[in-house]
Amino acid sequence: MTALTFRPLVAGEEDLFDSLPDPLPELRQASYADGLASGGFHPSRAWVALRDGAVVARAAWVLPPGAQGEPWLERFDAHDPEIGAALLRAAHEAFGLVPPYYAAAPAHWRRRPEIKDLLAVRLGAATRAGLVERGERLRLTWAGAPLPATSGRYRFRPATGDDEINALVARVGRPDVVTGAETALAVAGLDLATDPLPWLRTATWLVADEAGLVAAAGDHCYPLIGYLGLLDDAAREELIAEAVRVLAAGGAREVVADVDSYRVEVLAALERTGFRQIRSRVTLSRSEG
Known part of the structure; x- marks a missing residue:
């Protein structure tokens, strides 16, 4: 041969x-x-x-x-x-x-x-x-599906500034959604789960008091939900829908979101909000040995 x-x-x-x-x-x-x-x-x-x-x-x-x-x-x-x-x-x-x-x-x-x-x-x-499988992340997209009506339970408002965003991120601990985490880590050395603001500074950050916050980013590769963190799990779908409304009002016809494959409750909420899976990415990195 x-x-x-x-x-x-x-x-x-x-x-x-x-x-x-x-x-x-x-x-x-x-x-x-x-x-x-x-x-x-x-x-x-x-x-x-x-x-x-x-x-x-x-x-x-x-x-x-x-x-x-x-x-x-x-x-x-x-x-x-x-x-x-x-x-x-x-x-x-x-x-x-x-x-x-x-x-x-x-x-x-x-x-x-x-x-x-x-x-x-x-x-x-x-x-x-010499690589070891570490996990799997799914990309979903919303492409114009009807959004669920708001319950009126939560009031959404813009974040007051960096201090409020950083304080809420610290309280969240493990966010539901961080989109483009691999790129942020490679390009800027940022962990979007703990320090998303420098990467998503131009996003619209929305807060639902004592319920959570979400970053709707319209000027990245695609309009996307860059970060979603909850203090009240019941607000998940409404925060997702509100972020999509903001992006759609700005002209977005498609919105993407990334989530770890094991977060089944987050996947279900995204799908109920009109998102559909389009891609998977299995992450492998060097073996410590």
């Missing part, structure tokens, strides 16, 4: 990277060329496994311009877990570090055998290369 070659790309090899057909075209993923144009991808962080000049595995790590953290694996395809693992190990050695991997999959992927098998190859390769 012809030997495998593992190497990074050089400038002008966009077609080589894209020569491997995308097995999940239904996912919203930036192309390699678009990633280069935006500055997130770079040839030195895009690697291929070649056999007889043909790509049999590929991987691209992204790091947005000006980011303070380390890159993460965004695009990864391999038909064989051993080849995929060997590609990742070669790149890790060149990088001098083992970046995290956010493995994207369509919503409800475990119910689809062909997608489940594909993810098993990717996750198996990453595990062989």
